[in-house]
Amino acid sequence: MKKDKDFHLSDPTWCAGCGIYGIFASLKKAAVALDLDPEELVLVTGIGCHGRLNNHFKAYGFHALHGRALPVAQGVKLSNPSLPVVAISGDGDAYSIGLGHFIHALRRNINITYLVVDNRLYALTQGQSSPTSHRGYVSASAPYGTKENPLDGPRLALASGGTFIARGFSGNPKQLASLIEKGMTHRGFSFIEVLSPCVTQNKVNTIQWFRENITQIDEDPKYDPRNRTQAQGKLTHEGKIQVGLIYVDDKPSYEDLVMPDRDNPLVWNDLNPDIERFEKIMEKFQ
Amino acid sequence: MKIKGKKIADISVMIAGKAGDGVLFTGNVLAKILKRQGWWVSTYRDFPSNIRGEPTNYTIRASLEKIYGQADDIDVFMAFDCGAIIDHADKIVKGGIFLCDGLGLAHVAPSRIDGRTYHIFPLRKLARENFQSELYKNMIALGALSHILDLDFRVIEGIISETFLKRKGKKIVRKNIRAVRLGCQQAKKMIEQEEIHPLVEKKDSGRLLLSGNEAIAMGSLAAGCRYFAAYPICPATEIWQWLAVVLPEYNGLVIQTEDELAALNMALGASYAGARAMTSTSGPGASLMMEAFSLAGMAEIPVVVAHVQRVGPSTGMPTKTEQSDLDQWVYGSHGEFPRIVLSPGTIEECFEFTVKAFNLAEKYQCPVILLTEQDYGQNLRTVKKFDLTKVKIDRGKLLNQEELEGIKDYRRYKFTPDGISPRALPGMKNGLHMVESNEHDQNGYRDEDSENRIRMMQKRMRKLENAAKDLIPPRVWGDRESEFGIIGFGSTFGPIQEAIAQLKDRKIRAKYMQIRTLWPFPRKKVEEFLDSCKEVFVVENNFTGQLGQLIRSQVQMPIRIKNILKYSSQAFRPQEISSQIQMAVR
Known part of the structure; x- marks a missing residue:
């Protein structure tokens, strides 16, 4: 059985109190709970403070371009479905420059896990507004207040056909680890938004603010995450931010539909051309 | 007539x-x-x-x-x-x-x-x-x-x-x-x-009738391409449509992406995981791919992009032909990184160069571009059957599990004399490493140290220094003793060949150099050719004479070349080349 330290490559250097520490810890816990090996796990990150996860988490890592973690992660998974793949983005990465990839990944339902670290601004570039900054939020890029309305990732995910939608909080690594673990065992695309305060840039959405503004979705005893209408209702209800497992659906994954031959990932194919078979193909052009 | x-x-x-x-x-x-x-x-x-x-x-x-x-x-x-x-x-x-x-x-x-x-x-x-x-x-x-x-x-x-x-x-x-x-x-x-114009019947010797796009698709199948990601665009989509039918039968996968950003990034993800991966596109799609093109260079991930050129700029004329994207691939994207740009001139070369492209991509761990055009991309031509016995798969320094376990202190981006480092795949034991879009150290981890930066740049750029032996050299056609030279790439191959025959009928002897690798530029061979000519014409389907400019920027000798350009959205007819040369040399 592996331990947390087996996935610990080096000590991180995020700001003291950064939410990403909680995500780092939760990811390690989930990997241990799933009995994974660092050499079989692939972690694809985007650009932002979260992108440093790869420097400290022991696994095969791919630090992609800004907004492009999802296309890379999906390419890896389809070539070798035997590898567990986790993609991680920030709110700018996922909901702004990479938004198109997000929606289509939800539609496509490839069996990977996607964490979106939401600190409600661009931290690495020194505090500009992001798609999740609330209207009126004063930032480096919006000194007179952000004019756009914020985007809600889980709501968008539900509308886009997501089959596993959850929201966690970096201040609750135990719950987050369990959500990641569930997401990684889900057969299809699992999306987990993680509320994660930026202690240096965001003086509004602090850890205290998040604590006061979140509510656990399963506190409602009648809540059934398989009920789409209920999920819709919770997500569109004005008020506190819903945290927990929001929605699960058993639609077939992309691999279920296109890769019946799962035991033989295409990366291990013999590539030498079968000449007789090729002759037959050429006949069609005669 | x-x-x-x-x-x-x-x-x-x-x-x-x-x-x-x-x-x-x-x-x-x-x-x-x-x-x-x-x-x-x-x-x-x-x-x-x-x-x-x-x-x-x-x-x-x-x-x-x-x-x-x-x-x-x-x-x-x-x-x-x-x-x-x-x-x-x-x-x-x-x-x-x-x-x-x-x-x-x-x-x-x-x-x-x-x-x-x-x-x-x-x-x-x-x-x-x-x-x-x-x-x-x-x-x-x-x-x-x-x-x-x-x-x-x-x-x-x-x-x-x-x-x-x-x-x-x-x-x-x-x-x-x-x-x-x-x-x-x-x-x-x-x-x-x-x-009436009666034709004599000959024997059909089993030749094929197909387009350049189909030949590229067949070439990629023969080369072991098993992952293809693309976004619909004229005039390249036939490559995808052919593979969409065939690849699943070979345990391969064809995926339609949300845009060209995703197409190339997905192909890079697939290639990183070990598949031979490819995408295809044209003008505006290629511009979207420029971002990930640079990633392929930085992260040293093999990938093949087939670009079937159409008329630009902008949406231009999507179903018509031009040669105006040479600059885009030779100079395009941010930063400096090694790349290979191949230019087939015939349907046979579409097939052969595609096979070659996959081998070069893996051998040199860099992006390889197959630059073709709508003209022979979509039009049909008769060719002899492709010789599959000539197809050899060379995966370069890709390690298998046994080799990897024999390496102590494996480093994905190890400094080597030829700049090419042994490649492990995710999932392999003893191969843990990082793939970084940032500058990185030999293990792939982000590193902003100047000393490392210099060594890493030199390592990457060194890869193609000695690649000439593997690249496809220019080919010289026509009368080698002649003092009138023509240079071209891609679809001008046919019209130039016929123009030479027409000039011969008019007692003008000419020779023709077909550039088949645009980058790395075959400087020496081109210099030799230029040196042997009194007058040189560069024939191109574009306005600014992109090949002419590339030649001027690369050769280290004083030269005078004349451009014969056409940018009407139509391919050259032989007469348009031969008459201009005839006028110029008389």
Whole structure:
């Protein structure tokens, strides 16, 4: 059985109190709970403070371009479905420059896990507004207040056909680890938004603010995450931010539909051309 | 130019109409018939980016000699409406024949103008009266052409049956054959014997008739490509559509992405995981790929991009041909990184270079671009069967599990004398590493130290320093002793070859260098060629002379070159090259 330290490559250097520490810890816990090996796990990150996860988490890592973690992660998974793949983005990465990839990944339902670290601004570039900054939020890029309305990732995910939608909080690594673990065992695309305060840039959405503004979705005893209408209702209800497992659906994954031959990932194919078979193909052009 | 009564050695048939008329379908059936009758075929499509209503034409050229492009003139013209006369009358050779559906006009006597014969041929009327559907106008037109070209009816029947039997059944096959016969009989009635252009039947030696896009798709299959991600774009989509049918049978995968950003990034993810991966695109799509192109260079991930050029800038003319994206791939993207840009000039080279591209990508761990054009990308040509015994898969320094376990302290980006580092795949034991879009150290972890930066840049850039032996060298054609040189790349191959033959008839000897690897630029060979010429013409389908500029920037000698440029959205005709050279050298 592996331990947390087996996935610990080096000590991180995020700001003291950064939410990403909680995500780092939760990811390690989930990997241990799933009995994974660092050499079989692939972690694809985007650009932002979260992108440093790869420097400290022991696994095969791919630090992609800004907004492009999802296309890379999906390419890896389809070539070798035997590898567990986790993609991680920030709110700018996922909901702004990479938004198109997000929606289509939800539609496509490839069996990977996607964490979106939401600190409600661009931290690495020194505090500009992001798609999740609330209207009126004063930032480096919006000194007179952000004019756009914020985007809600889980709501968008539900509308886009997501089959596993959850929201966690970096201040609750135990719950987050369990959500990641569930997401990684889900057969299809699992999306987990993680509320994660930026202690240096965001003086509004602090850890205290998040604590006061979140509510656990399963506190409602009648809540059934398989009920789409209920999920819709919770997500569109004005008020506190819903945290927990929001929605699960058993639609077939992309691999279920296109890769019946799962035991033989295409990366291990013999590539030498079968000449007789090729002759037959050429006949069609005669 | 053809003279009546003489043996025909080369003929061009243009079929024109409006988008939706079935011009392409009719032309493709004719092309196949001509190929089966043993002729070398080359087609040329001039279509709008439109599904219905706008003028369109398709030329099918057949020759006893191997051909690589369009001829100067049209001999036989079949039009589905009279509008086409105005657009193309000047292209019809003296002694040529023109058939046109009068759209309701009854048969009128043929008229002879300027040595060409014009016939009103009521295609739609015949179709309606005999088959209760205008759809049959295409097969009636084919019947008329079969009389004019004296085609073998058994071959026609065979192809019609192949075309319709599976999809539509026996009844439709018989109906179509009847329509061809009807067209043939009607043509016999109205066309005099001296107007026909009878072709000699040769033996079909099992050659193939296919487009450059199809050849690239087949080449990628042969090369072991098993992952293809792309976004729809003219005129490249045929590569994908062919692979979409075939790759799943080979345990491979074709995926439609949300945009070209995703297409190249997904291909990079797949390649990183160990698949031979590819994408295809054209002008604007390539611009979106520029971002990930740089990632491929930085992270040293092998990938192949097939770019079928169309007319730009911007949306331009999506279904027409140009050579204006050379700069985009040779100079494009941010930062500096090694890249290989190949330029096939023929359908055979589309196949061969694609196989080569995958080997080069893995050997040098860098992106490889196959730069082609709409012209031979979408048009059909006859080729000899591809020789699969020549296909060798070379995966370069890709490690297997056993080799990897034998390495102490494995480093993905290890500094090596040739700059190429052994490659492990995710999932392998003892191969843990990082792939970084940031500058990184030998293990792949982000590193902003200047010393490391210098060494890492040199390592990456060093990879192609000694690659010349593996790259496809320029090829010299024509009279090597001549002092007049022509340089070109891609689709100009055919027209330049024919221009040289035309110049020879006019007692001007010329030679031609076909550049087949645009980058790394084959400086030495080009310098030798330039040195052996008194005058050099660079022929290009663009406005600014991008190849000419590339040559000027790369060769280390004083040179004078003249550009022969065409940017009308059409490929060169041989005469357009030979006449300009003739004028310049006299």
